[in-house]
Amino acid sequence: MRLLQKNGYINILAPTHRELDLGSSEQVSRFFHDNRPQYVFYTAAKMGGITYRNAHPAELLLENLQMQVNVIQYAHEYGVKRLQFMSSDFIYPEKTADGTLREEDFLNGLPSRRDFPYSLAKIVGVKLCDYYREEYGDSFFTVVPCAFFGIDSSFDVERANVVASLMRRMHEAKESGTREFVLWGTGKPVKEFLFSDDLASACVLLMEQDACEGLYNIGSGSGGISIMSLAESIREVVGYKGRIVCDPSMPDGVPRRVPDSTRLRSLGWRPLYDLQTALQLTYDHFIKSCA
DSSP: OHHHHHTTOOOOOOOOTTTOOTTOHHHHHHHHHHHOOSEEEEOOOOOOOHHHHHHOHHHHHHHHHHHHHHHHHHHHHTTOSEEEEEOOGGGSOSOOSSSEEOGGGTTSSOOOSTTHHHHHHHHHHHHHHHHHHHHHOOOEEEEEEOEEEOTTOOOOTTTOOHHHHHHHHHHHHHHHTOSEEEEEBOSOOEEOEEEHHHHHHHHHHHHTSSOOOSEEEEOOSSOOEEHHHHHHHHHHHHTOOSEEEEETTSOOOOSEEEEOOHHHHTTTOOOOOOHHHHHHHHHHHHHHHTO
16 A cells, blocks of 8 residues: 555555455455456465464355455446455465476466465465466456565464564563473574565566466565564664573474576566564554554
């Protein structure tokens, strides 16, 4: 929203969950009927950390499916010019030859069994956009971001993403004087992380293209960073003086999951924020609003 406003867009519809329950077919139909949006960024998701995902598989699958189907269906029925569906790298196979996720890897293997309910919902969303495009000519397409974070991240312990969770826990360790910070797993898995403002710029650029179809990966292009290195970077930003130790009894997940963003970069997009700057901006916001 900040980027759209900065770019001069003024007729922006952004209802809160209280104003519009995307899981309600009746409410979504009425919203499209009354407002007739021309362009739709679908970024909604029911998600959470590993513990939350393990405890609520049926809820994650059902609620994500309901929201996606309602929005995509009524975007078609009310003649939306372009819809951008935000998916997740959870849609890709759990393992690829080199740990790089390419658009052509989609449906060439099974996603992680652990995250299958969420993956399945997002896969359905991708294919629904594809089928509306193929059958009706709708300009519906999908973006697949790497792990992202920013000043509007949730810092709720149960629902926070990796960066926000580590940041909150490390801040609390600093405040309490804890000498050791425990990092779950070995700290070796490698992922890419992207600042939300950079993700927004990629999404807006794609929406402004004359024609987009299929999948577009959105990554930092850094080649990835280990979870341990990420934790060290967060420690520097937070100012935590204790020692980071790993708990190898906790699961690591896939050793490397890094998106190939070649297709997006061919359109001229590049991120503006390096990781350390993005972490500092996020932590500054956390201190002002959550700490």
